[in-house]
Amino acid sequence: MATIKDIAKLAGVSVTTVSRALNGYSDVNADTRKRIEQIAKEIEYSPNALARSLVMKHTKTIGLLVSGLSRDGAKDNIVFDVLTGINEYCGSMGYDLVLFNTTTSKQKEKTYAQLCRERRVDGVIVQGIKKDDPYLIEIFDSNIPCVLIDVPVENEHTGYVSTDNVDGSMKAIRHLAELGHINIAMINGHDQAYVSKERRKGFELGMVEEGLDIHSEWIVNGEFTELKAEEVAYHLLVDSPEITAIFCASDLMALGVMRAAFELGKRVPDDLSIVGYDDITLASYVTPALTTIAQDTFRMGYEAADLLLKILHQTDEKRVQLIDNELKVRKTTKRCK
């Protein structure tokens, strides 16, 4: 593989001159520059990013730490959407992405800092991390620039992007209340997710705001999975048939609830109204189409990358970026009988 040394030899100049010519420095003769560029093209020279990074102290790469990069993560397209957003912005800024492997046990031995430092990534974007993940402390303590998705951590070198999950949930409850629903239940995710806490808070705030009673036994965890949500919703609806509406902390769980309702012979939305969260692709394709709180996940990724690069270049003091969410009324909610 060709190096600047080869070019130097061929052009009869020193490597310094070649380096300067190729990097667009002004203090190099126009003729020599042209000659050098010509030769570079001829021998198909590509700069060695490794060698360059070694001396330049930056790699122009962003590390990606993604938990949901597993087989069933495909159903909700959230991870993918965020990834796409990150990719879009990073690409436009000349940064490449490296996917870290946190899934396999082999790599799990490595600490967060080790992972990042080995590859010498300039910064990291973290997605799908749980509250009790040991990485979280490391992220905070290390001095590696980092942006998290949906996990509020703030620091000199770390920030986050999220949506207003409290407000989003309140929108859902308001919508349900407007339709005359009083007995509203909630299927939440799990206690290891920050969004779950927020969405529950929004649920409760919304209920209070609307003057509705909160039955704490009507708030159950569905583990963010369709199956578990189906199961808990089934029992919930059997035990408390007076429930007329369920707010779910994710669309996937809402799908599970729809199944449970079907099994019990309850029609959606006639007998049971359902509101989801996320607006995944499936939401608008299932029948009936799911009413949900939409998050612009692509934009979350895009803004995360933007925020990270700003932290990197210290061009901004901002450490938090909130994205709008929006109630999308479709076919799973209806006026209470």
Add this chain to the structure above:
Amino acid sequence: MATIKDIAKLAGVSVTTVSRALNGYSDVNADTRKRIEQIAKEIEYSPNALARSLVMKHTKTIGLLVSGLSRDGAKDNIVFDVLTGINEYCGSMGYDLVLFNTTTSKQKEKTYAQLCRERRVDGVIVQGIKKDDPYLIEIFDSNIPCVLIDVPVENEHTGYVSTDNVDGSMKAIRHLAELGHINIAMINGHDQAYVSKERRKGFELGMVEEGLDIHSEWIVNGEFTELKAEEVAYHLLVDSPEITAIFCASDLMALGVMRAAFELGKRVPDDLSIVGYDDITLASYVTPALTTIAQDTFRMGYEAADLLLKILHQTDEKRVQLIDNELKVRKTTKRCK
């Protein structure tokens, strides 16, 4: 950031010894090794992969060239699934993934070889590339180990993984013929995709095998998009109401055809049977659930990574890996009236 030099100083030995100790060489005193490891931990040393790669001539990274990494690529979860499969295998083998940016115009100036050589990736996996993409020639001509998804290119250093698209399509036609369908149309993708050619061939072979007439005007391109497929299917069904079944080269397009049927007041599957291709997540969630030819896209990614590493280490002569596909009969196909 700590280096082996720091450790050497602290331990009172040479860098050579440190290097050997940390890399598990046998010719180093047990005591010194222990001391070195101890110090390494204390000062939080991580090896610099850049420096190592510079001398080792390999980076333990695989480059990913993905075309469908765009916002609407989320609907069909194919790209994501393949990515997950690649990630799974590479992770288990200690390889990291770097996502190349081919989408943005800025990076589009770079040639394939430049992209790969700059980052010094050990190999590349290419997905979603079209027949007329200039990269294709480069992939063949360069000597960079590469595995393509669904593009038959074979070489000393390049191979591919795919499914038997001819056979898959024949399965679809056989199924339709068994149900008594005679007037079968096909919505294909576009001419820049290899799979389109294959699936068309399978369609035709299947029709011949079943003794059915092929109407060439009943084979139209839907560009692999839902919208375009809906449009062409609409016209097709208006012009030729005798059509009772449509085979689509992708599930997304099948969804478009379902819409077209709905607009025309045709019931699926009573008035029109539809078979898709891919078995994306949406396929089993829409109503009626889509009959389709399922591809194990996760496995395609997994096997692609496996094949690539084998080419890399020259442990196998194999350059092609075919994955099974399978007809999944659901609710969009029915006996012809």
Add this chain to the structure above:
DNA sequence: TTGTACGCGTTATCAA
């Protein structure tokens, strides 16, 4: 405008 010399952090060769 150009060249010399050094350093980035590592591994590898050879000699001690």
Add this chain to the structure above:
DNA sequence: TTGATAACGCGTACAA
């Protein structure tokens, strides 16, 4: 069992 020393490919003071 250990240590100098030379690479790897590049950028950059400093000198010319």
